[in-house]
Amino acid sequence: MSLHTLSAAEASKKIRSGAVSPVELVQTALARIAQTDDEINAFSEVFEAEALDQARQAERELREGFDRGPLHGIPVAIKDIFDVAGYITVADTEALPRVASERDAAVVTMLRTGGAVILGKTHVHECAYGCTTPSTRNPWNRNFVPGGSSGGSAAALAAGQCWFAVGSDTGGSIRAPSSHCGVVGFKPTYDLVSRSGCLPLSWSLDHVGPMGRSVGDVAAGLGVITGNVSRYSDGLELGVAGLKIGIPKNYYFDDIEPNLRQRIGEAIEALRAAGATLIEVEIPYARQLLPAHFCIMFAEASTVHRDAIREQPDSFGDDVRMWLRVGALIPAADYLSAQRARRVIADAWRRKLTEVDALVVPAVAAPASRVGEMSWAKPDGAEESILSAFSRLAAPANLLGLPAVSVPCGFVDPGLPVGLQIIGRLNDDAMVLRIARAYERTQSWEGQIADF
Amino acid sequence: MRKRTPITVETVKILAKSVALPVPLAEVDALAIEVEKLFVEIANLDDLDLTVVEPAFLAKRENP
Numbered sequence: 397m398s399l400h401t402l403s404a405a406e407a408s409k410k411i412r413s414g415a416v417s418p419v420e421l422v423q424t425a426l427a428r429i430a431q432t433d434d435e436i437n438a439f440s441e442v443f444e445a446e447a448l449d450q451a452r453q454a455e456r457e458l459r460e461g462f463d464r465g466p467l468h469g470i471p472v473a474i475k476d477i478f479d480v481a482g483y484i485t486v487a488d489t490e491a492l493p494r495v496a497s498e499r500d501a502a503v504v505t506m507l508r509t510g511g512a513v514i515l516g517k518t519h520v521h522e523c524a525y526g527c528t529t530p531s532t533r534n535p536w537n538r539n540f541v542p543g544g545s546s547g548g549s550a551a552a553l554a555a556g557q558c559w560f561a562v563g564s565d566t567g568g569s570i571r572a573p574s575s576h577c578g579v580v581g582f583k584p585t586y587d588l589v590s591r592s593g594c595l596p597l598s599w600s601l602d603h604v605g606p607m608g609r610s611v612g613d614v615a616a617g618l619g620v621i622t623g624n625v626s627r628y629s630d631g632l633e634l635g636v637a638g639l640k641i642g643i644p645k646n647y648y649f650d651d652i653e654p655n656l657r658q659r660i661g662e663a664i665e666a667l668r669a670a671g672a673t674l675i676e677v678e679i680p681y682a683r684q685l686l687p688a689h690f691c692i693m694f695a696e697a698s699t700v701h702r703d704a705i706r707e708q709p710d711s712f713g714d715d716v717r718m719w720l721r722v723g724a725l726i727p728a729a730d731y732l733s734a735q736r737a738r739r740v741i742a743d744a745w746r747r748k749l750t751e752v753d754a755l756v757v758p759a760v761a762a763p764a765s766r767v768g769e770m771s772w773a774k775p776d777g778a779e780e781s782i783l784s785a786f787s788r789l790a791a792p793a794n795l796l797g798l799p800a801v802s803v804p805c806g807f808v809d810p811g812l813p814v815g816l817q818i819i820g821r822l823n824d825d826a827m828v829l830r831i832a833r834a835y836e837r838t839q840s841w842e843g844q845i846a847d848f
Numbered sequence: 849m850r851k852r853t854p855i856t857v858e859t860v861k862i863l864a865k866s867v868a869l870p871v872p873l874a875e876v877d878a879l880a881i882e883v884e885k886l887f888v889e890i891a892n893l894d895d896l897d898l899t900v901v902e903p904a905f906l907a908k909r910e911n912p
Binding site: 740 | 860864867871883886889890894901902
C-alpha cells in the first residue's frame with residue numbers, strides 16, 4: 397500500500413512502530429503534490445524545506461519517547477486564510493496587503509504543539525467568500541469545482557496530498573467542499589476552535605474545523621486543535637443503537653438533486669439498520685433561516701472589507717466585489733433584527749433538538765458544478781444560484797452555532813462524491829462524530845482517494 | 849409580511865453615496881438587482897415579533 401493512501405491514524409501507527417518516518421511521509425506528500433497538483437492546483441504554497449525540518453524534529457522527539465499525540469509527524473494542509481508565521485496570507489485575493497504574518501494563527505499553534513508538520517497552504521474561494529474555489533479543480537473529475545471556500549484543503553485530501561487539513565466554515569465552507577470531494581469535514585460548535593489569526597469573513601458565523609479522510613482522523617484532529625486530545629475520539633465506536641435520529645419533514649429535502657436524494661435516503665436507511673430510531677421532525681422558522689444568515693453574513697463581510705471595497709474595489713473578483721457592495725447597503729436595523737431573529741430561532745431549535753440526538757440531512761442541494769457554472773436547474777426546472785445550492789442546507793448550523801459534519805455517502809454521475817450531513821445539539825460535537833463514524837462503518841468509502 | 853418599497857437603481861445610487869461606496873455607473877443596475885433580491889429575503893424577518901429579544905452574537909461561547 398502506498399503511504400499516501402493511509403489514513404492519518406494508520407500513518408501515525410506506522411510511525412510509532414518504526415515502519416515509516418515522518419520524513420518519509422513528507423517526501424511522499426511532496427511527490428504526490430508534484431504528481432497531481434498540476435491538474436488540481438490545491439496548494440497555493442508548499443513549505444518544502446520547513447516541512448522536512450519539522451519532520452526531522454518529530455522523528456527525533458518520537459525516538460526520544462516524546463509523543464505529542466495523534467498528529468505527531470503527520471503532514472497537514474492549512475487553508476490560506478490562517479496566518480502562518482513568516483508567510484503571507486493571500487486568501488486568493490489581491491485585496492489584502494502582501495505582508496508576511498508575524499505569528500501563527502491559534503489553530504496552527506495548536507497543530508505545531510501537537511507535533512503536526514505544516515506542509516503548506518491551500519487555495520480558497522477569494523477571502524473565503526464563495527463556494528467554488530476557482531483556482532482548484534475537483535480531483536474526482538477535473539471538469540468540476542471542488543466546492544468552497546475550503547476547496548483546496550478538500551481537494552488536497554481527496555488527491556492524497558496530505559493526511560489532515562484545517563478549513564473554515566461560514567455557510568458550509570468546510571462541509572460543502574468535503575461533500576464534493578468525498579472527504580470528511582466537521583464544523584464544530586461555535587468558537588470551540590479559536591478563530592484567532594484567521595482572516596474573518598463574518599465573525600459571528602465563522603467556524604474553524606478539521607478535515608480528513610475518515611471520521612476517526614477528524615475526531616483525533618479536533619482533539620489536537622482544541623487541546624483536548626481524546627475527548628472526541630473516546631466514544632467514537634459506540635454506534636447508534638438506541639439513538640434517535642431526526643429526519644426533517646420540511647426545508648432540508650426541498651429541491652434536492654434526485655440522485656443525491658437517493659444517496660441520502662440510502663444512508664438514512666443504513667443508520668436505521670445500524671439500530672437508530674428515525675423520527676420525523678418539523679424544522680422551526682424554516683422561512684427565516686436563510687434571510688437571517690444572509691443578512692448577517694453580507695453585512696459583517698462588508699464591514700470586514702469596508703476600506704478595501706471603497707478604495708480598491710477592482711482588487712476583488714466580480715462575485716466578491718458584488719457581494720461586498722450589496723452588504724454595505726444593508727440598514728443597521730435589518731442587521732440587528734437578523735441577530736435578534738437568530739436568538740428566537742435558536743431557542744426554538746434548542747427545544748426541537750431535545751426530541752432527537754441529531755438531525756440527518758444532505759450537506760448540499762446539488763453535487764459539484766462544472767467549472768464556470770453559476771447556477772443549476774432545480775428538479776422543478778427553476779434556476780438556482782450555485783451559492784444558494786451549496787450553502788442553503790449548511791447555513792442553518794452556522795446561524796445557530798450547532799456542530800455539523802459532512803461524511804461521504806456515495807457517488808452520483810459523472811463520478812462525483814456526495815456527503816451526508818449530521819447536525820447535533822450545541823456542544824454535543826462528540827455525538828455528531830459518533831453518528832458519522834457509525835454510518836462510515838457501514839460503508840466502504842472511508843479513506844477513498846481519487847485516481848490520477 | 850409588511851410591504852417594503854422595491855429598491856430601484858436611483859435608490860441604490862443614493863444609498864451607495866450615503867455610505868461613501870463608489871459604484872461605477874456600468875455596475876449600478878446589476879447591484880440594484882442583487883440588493884433587491886437580498887432585501888426581499890430579509891423582509892421575511894419582518895413577520896417576527898422581536899420587541900423583547902436581545903440580539904445574539906455578543907458573548908464568546910454563548911449560544912448564538
